[in-house]
Amino acid sequence: MNFSSWPPLLVVDIEGNGCNPPDLVEVAALPVRAGRPDTSTAGAWLTKPRRPVTPFAAGIHGLTNERLADEPGWKEIADQVHALLGTSWICAHHAHVDYKVLCAHLPRWRPAGVLDTLRLAKATYPGLKKYSLDALIDHVQPDLSAAPGPGQRHRATFDAYAAAQLLIAMATHYRTWDQLVAAAVPPGLPGAPDPEEEPTLW
Incomplete structure (x- = not known):
């Protein structure tokens, strides 16, 4: 895989307040450049949700209402998030x-x-019992020692870094960006290859 052929791409992860639909409580966006996660230009935001964080959600990511009480609301950071994401690919x-x-x-x-490491993993490692982020970390054993932020699962900065390392590891199984896209972009999402035309009888 020639990583220099990749368009601008950021690996993203979000954490929510547990409602449906969720309010965001954390967003991370980590650029991948030259086959490596670029933590120096990554973005990470905590935000106070409009509705309280549910006990179940807080138990997963550890972001309680008390922890988020003094963080900015979404409207205060939305332009910053939008500016970093731009029109890049995301994963x-x-x-x-x-x-x-x-x-x-x-x-x-x-x-x-939009690249999906879950879809990509099913194409790259067929036969695994599970394809959760934890299962893939166990299978691939990426180096996560340089993960930014609090360094724990279910925090957006750590999970984005882990997904970036998994993406890079899986990308080495493909010769070209187009092959990676064909394996990793879910149908109906931006960037999905056009379906091949059906042959005609005339």
């Missing part, structure tokens, strides 16, 4: 979820394309 684990929530929070934003 996330179970990407349609992150894409849908980000679109709801950033109605004027659309990425060039």
Whole structure:
């Protein structure tokens, strides 16, 4: 894989307040450049949700209402998040979820394309029992020692870094960017290859 052929791409991860649809409580966006996660230009934001964080959600990511009480509201940081994402490609684990929530929070934003490490893992490592982020970390054993932020699972900065390392590891199984896109972009999301035309009888 020639990583220099990649378009601008950021690996993203979000954490929510546990409601449906969720309010965001944390967003991370980590650029991948020259086959490496670029933590020096990454973005990470905590935000106080409109509705309280549920006990279940707080138990997963540890971001309680008390912890978020003095953080800015979404409207205060939305332009910053939008500016960093721009029109780059994004990548996330179970990407349609992150894409849908980000679109709801950033109605004027659309990425060039959306890579899904879950979809990519199923194509790259067929036969695994599970394809959760934890299962893939166990299988691939990426180096996560330089992960930014609090350094724990279910925090957006750590999960974005882990997904970036998994993406880079899996990308080495493909010769070209187009092959990676064909394996990693879910149908119906931006960047999905056009379906091949059906042959005609005339």
